[in-house]
Amino acid sequence: MKLDPKSARSLEFFTAQMVRISRPGMIGLAVMLLVVFGGIYALAVQVIDGHIVTGMRDNVVWGIYIANFIFFIGISYAGALISGILHLLRVPWRAPIIRIAEMITVISTMIGPSYILLCMGRLDRLHHLALYGRIQSPILWDVLAISTYLTGSIIFLYLASIRDLAALRTYPFKSKWRIWLYKFLSVDFNGNAAQNQYLDRALTIMSAIIIPLAILVHSVLAWIFGMTLRPGWHSTIFAPYFVIAAVFSGTGVLIIAMWVFRKVYHLESYITKIHFNYLGIILMILGALYAYFTFSEYLTSWYGSETWEMEVLYKLFDTNEYWWWFFFAAILGVVLPIAVILFPRFRTINSITAVSVIAVLALWVKRYLIIIPTLETPLLPLQDMRPEYIHYKVTPVEWMLTFAGIAMFCLLFFLFSKFLPIVNVVKVTEDRSYGALRQIVADRIIKREVKAFKLKERQKFAH
Amino acid sequence: MNSGFKHILLILSIALISAHGIIAQETELANTKLQAAYYKDQNNLERITAKLLIKSERYEPFANAEVHFYSVKDTTKTLLKTIVTDEKGEATYILEPDAKASSDSTGQVVFAVEYDGNPTSESASKEIMVTPAALKVTFFQEDTTKFISIEAFETGGGDTPIPITETEIGVFVKRTFSYLNIAKEATNTEGKLIVPFPVDMPGDSIGVLTIVAKIEDHDLYGNVEAWGTINWARPVPIADEARRGLGDTDAPLWMVYTLIVLLSAVWFHYAYVIFLIIKIKLAKHHI
Amino acid sequence: MEEQKNDQSRRAFFSKTVPAAIGMLGVSGLLAEACKAPEEEEEKVSLLAPDGKLVQVSKSSISPQPVSPQEAREGIPGKKFVMVIDLARCKNARQCVAQCQKMHNQPAEDEWIKVFLMQDSEDTAPYWFPKPCFHCNQPPCVKVCPVGATYKRTDGIVLVDTDRCIGCKFCMTACPYSSRVFQWKEAPKSAESCSQPYSPETSVPSRVGTVGKCDFCPDMARQGKLPGCVTGCPNGVIFFGDKNEDIVSNGSESFRFSELVHDRAGYHFMAELGTEPNVYYLPPVDRLFDYEKGFNDLSDEQVEFYKNSVVKKH
Known part of the structure; x- marks a missing residue:
């Protein structure tokens, strides 16, 4: 594919960053690898000694692993919904951020399910799902939905990268494997009319299909809990509640990733305040929706005051138990982002990122609060003298594996960014030559002018 | 008196008491008790079940002890069998044909069950008379x-x-x-x-x-x-037809169809997209 | 105390050596069952032959051989097993628990039948409540199992096949009655339980990383014997039988099932959950024992714990 000089220049900018690793980058890489190895060690301990090394026991049979699983599947929404919807609606400012969003989707959809594996007592029998799978079980729905979703996300990321891969093919890399790989993956794309037409069609199909798929994946996940006869879980609104919570946290992670890459790769001219502003507003709206669901969920269970629902509620509102976590997860983590983004004068790149961090952390805690207090409230009295059977406590093994997952997420992101430009280079430069962003501003000016003109006309007519 | 001497005295007296305990145990035999019952079933199979009990605090089953079964006829005892008691203290003797015939003049069959005792327990015996x-x-x-x-x-x-x-x-x-x-x-x-x-x-x-x-x-x-x-009782039909449900091996049909429709719809589109990618490759010479 | 415990576990955790990390590559090898072939010569037992002669046979040949996996999945033809628990007779003797653990070769911490102290309201009297698996006709655990490792049989029994179980624990969250127990670590196994071939009907030997629960002792039922908890109970609290035969027995007494639950107002525990249990309770009216009798063998700490845990006070 032939690039215009402008595109070639920006490609140069990214390839330079792709082939070298800075000193801070090396340190970061080392730290991440160390944490991942710590996780492998913890996994070995868990495999050898059995699940006794976790804090899980007969009442709290699912712990932090499942919280992490929901969390990672949740943030995968960044790519699916944000980039899918933005693509379908042809939102002009999307180009510099959709690559990041799609990468978040693929990576977190790979890491999330591994937490299910960690929670499984018999990893060596994973193939039983294929041998004896029962489609009545929401776990099987989950397996099918997530694998379909991951496949779709990878296809979507790949399709959206073909133009860049074709551009990279023309670049004189030193390493042979890069040249060979880019050549292989770019499927001889040279930007002719037919190829462009096929590619756009494929992209539209995938962006349309990934949205219902993403909704289904998180609904199925919510149903794993919703199908059980447990207080705090057996709720009809769980599926939409999970979906909204997922997009909320996904958007938060997207903002954080944008901030990090903007700083690390000096993308100030690509990822601008406009992006933070728009995504911040989306985050605010989602936060409000999430707050609405949270309120409905707890209001109905409190008002109905069924014995076991009340048990769980009391635990959440008890200062000796979960109140401060609940306050952070359901109140502070939502009110703060909304309050900061609501007022234009508080909106800065840093403030929006800061409240995103709070929102993401709050949503992780929320997942923990969905799982643990319910499991600590069985329907029969907890008459067990063993304290570890009454209260769940995260063990070092579980913490190490949790951090290993986060480190793995960063590590994979880092590696991806060394293989593909973190910004959709070709699209961005195309948009720039068309002046897409300037177009938005121009459109607004024209609209305002037209309005003023119409008003003047009307006034004239009235006279 | 210093404290060391006190201790020695104490130890000595404890030793004395416990020694006395041991001697007492050796001299006093534990009480035993034998119970025996005769059974005859539908097939005319006859058996005698003996249960041997030993008293510690209360009577408990005495396992692994030899119990002799005798047939008694006009004061002569014939040994039929010696059987070791099981963990419930029970020994069962199933009558052999020749033992059955030995009824005495009154038409009664007499059996005796005996336990010989051992150095720590008493002997015990029990006689049962049966009219067939x-x-x-x-x-x-x-x-x-x-x-x-x-x-x-x-x-x-x-x-x-x-x-x-x-x-x-x-x-x-x-x-x-x-x-x-x-x-x-x-x-x-x-x-x-x-x-x-x-x-x-x-x-x-x-x-x-x-x-x-x-x-x-x-x-x-x-x-x-x-x-x-x-066959005069109320028949209970065995109705175990295969069902399709959430708790059964096979899923409800609507669920199977929904899953097939959803999955094939998505994967068909994936296949089409891959087909488009192949078309992109084939279209490299277009203008 | 707790501090010390934590410290220990932490130390234990960090004392693992790095080779462990390498070792994990052979995951499946590590998960091999702890049971090894018994090295000693097979134990002989004396058996009474029908002719009254004692014969020496190897022990494994008389312990009843488990049924085929297919039969263990289908159930005993023509049976519908039910249990009736008479709450008026229970005094927390805990012999049902002990007998069950003995029968299934379990460590003391795994209880397939549990005895709870219940109190429905602060104004009503507490009572002891033995609770096995309810073997529901609409079992939530069976619905959610992704691999069919837990299944409902034609005779009403819900079993777990620990050869198939993947340890996802979904059934444990789905069961509203806390009936299921997970094997968190490799339990020490006796030679006896190891020599026994595994069957879902005997649930022995247990397997690490899988779920276990009360199985209604179908292996005993096949021999016409009552489950361990029934025969273990000194007070005849638990009745077991066949609904098709319309009879339940506690070993010494037998009743027509329909008459018993009718006359004594039998009920389902938490019937509103729609699980249709096969365990019926007879209400704790005219109780034989004061509930405090159940505290006899317990420490003060345990008694205090029980008393605090009955009625939820808020």
């Missing part, structure tokens, strides 16, 4: 009412059986885990007992029911049992 008897269960119908008829008779006295009169007989329905008692009445002067058939009792899939008659712990006859079967 049998039961017969038959069924008959009068008008629409169904009855069970039980006959009880002594078998020892030659060819003509002697009816057992005024003797309590238990009537039971045989079930998997136990017998359910439906009547407990004495036989009439002809040695017969007639009770109504429990028609509301569920039987097997075609209504077959087993009725058991028993003489239990009788001074003369011991335990005698017999049974009969008939």
Whole structure:
């Protein structure tokens, strides 16, 4: 594919960053690898000694692993919904951020399910799902939905990268494997009319299909809990509640990733305040929706005051138990982002990122609060003298594996960014030559002018 | 007196007391007790079950002890068998044909069960006298009412059986885990007992029911049992047709169809997109 | 105390050596069952033959051989097993628990039948509540199992096949009655339980990383014997039987099932959950024992704990 000089220049900018690793980058890489190895060690301990090394026991049979699983599947929404919807609606400012969003989707959809594996007592029998799978079980729905979703996300990321891969093919890399790989993956794309037409069609199909798929994946996940006869879980609104919570946290992670890459790769001219502003507003709206669901969920269970629902509620509102976590997860983590983004004068790149961090952390805690207090409230009295059977406590093994997952997420992101430009280079430069962003501003000016003109006309007519 | 001396005294006295305990144990033999019962079942299989108990705080089963079974005839004892008790303290001797024949002049069969004792426990013995008897269960119908008829008779006295009169007989329905008692009445002067058939009792899939008659712990006859079967009970159909449901092996059909439709819709599009990618590759020479 | 415990576990955790990390590559090898073939010569037992002679046979040949996997999945034809628990007779003797653990070769911390102290309201009297698996006709655990490792049989029994179980624990969250127990670590196994071939009907030997629960002792039922908890109970609290035969027995007494639950107002625990249990309770009226009798063998600490946990006070 032939690039215009402008595109070639920006490609140069990214390839330079792709082939070298800075000193801070090396340190970061080392730290991440160390944490991942710590996780492998913890996994070995868990495999050898059995699940006794976790804090899980007969009442709290699912712990932090499942919280992490929901969390990672949740943030995968960044790519699916944000980039899918933005693509379908042809939102002009999307180009510099959709690559990041799609990468978040693929990576977190790979890491999330591994937490299910960690929670499984018999990893060596994973193939039983294929041998004896029962489609009545929401776990099987989950397996099918997530694998379909991951496949779709990878296809979507790949399709959206073909133009860049074709551009990279023309670049004189030193390493042979890069040249060979880019050549292989770019499927001889040279930007002719037919190829462009096929590619756009494929992209539209995938962006349309990934949205219902993403909704289904998180609904199925919510149903794993919703199908059980447990207080705090057996709720009809769980599926939409999970979906909204997922997009909320996904958007938060997207903002954080944008901030990090903007700083690390000096993308100030690509990822601008406009992006933070728009995504911040989306985050605010989602936060409000999430707050609405949270309120409905707890209001109905409190008002109905069924014995076991009340048990769980009391635990959440008890200062000796979960109140401060609940306050952070359901109140502070939502009110703060909304309050900061609501007022234009508080909106800065840093403030929006800061409240995103709070929102993401709050949503992780929320997942923990969905799982643990319910499991600590069985329907029969907890008459067990063993304290570890009454209260769940995260063990070092579980913490190490949790951090290993986060480190793995960063590590994979880092590696991806060394293989593909973190910004959709070709699209961005195309948009720039068309002046897409300037177009938005121009459109607004024209609209305002037209309005003023119409008003003047009307006034004239009235006279 | 210093404290060291005190300690020695204390230890000595403890030693003395415990030594006394040991000696006492050696000299006093533990009490033992033997229980024995005679059983006869439907197939005329006879057995004697002995239960040996030993007293520590209270009587408990005495396992792994040898118990001798004797046949007694006119004061002469013949050893039939020596059997070791099981963990319940029980030993069961199943009568061999020659042992059965040895009834004495009164028509009674006499058995003795003995435990010889050992250095720590007493010996024990028990004698049981049995008058051989049998039961017969038959069924008959009068008008629409169904009855069970039980006959009880002594078998020892030659060819003509002697009816057992005024003797309590238990009537039971045989079930998997136990017998359910439906009547407990004495036989009439002809040695017969007639009770109504429990028609509301569920039987097997075609209504077959087993009725058991028993003489239990009788001074003369011991335990005698017999049974009969008939298909007069309420049939319980075995309805185990394969179902499709959430808890079954096979899923409900709507679920199968929904899953197939959803998955194939998505994967068809994936296949189409891959087809488009191939078309992109093929279209490289287009302008 | 707790501090010390934590410290220990932490130390234990960090004392694992790095080779462990390498070792994990052979995951499946590590998960091999702890049971090894018994090295000693097979134990002989004396058996009474029908002719009254004692014969020497190897022990494994008389312990009843488990049924085929297919039969263990289908159930005993023509049976519908039910249990009736008479709450008026229970005094927390805990012999049902002990007998069950003995029968299934379990460590003391795994209880397939549990005895709870219940109190429905602060104004009503407490009572002891033995609770096995309810073997529901609409079992939530069976619905959610992704691999069919837990299944409902034609005779009403819900079993777990620990050869198939993947340890996802979904059934444990789905069961509203806390009936299921997970094998968090490799339990020490006796030679006896190891020599026994595994069957879902005996649930022995247990397997690490899988779920276990009360199985209604179908292996005993096949021999016409009552489950361990029934025979273990000194007070005849638990009745077991076949609904098709319309009879339940506690070993010494037998009743027609329909009459018993009718006359004594039998009920389902938490019937509103729609699980249709096969365990019926007879209400704790005219109780034989004061509930405090159940505290006899317990420490003061345990008694205090029980008393605090009955009625939820808020």
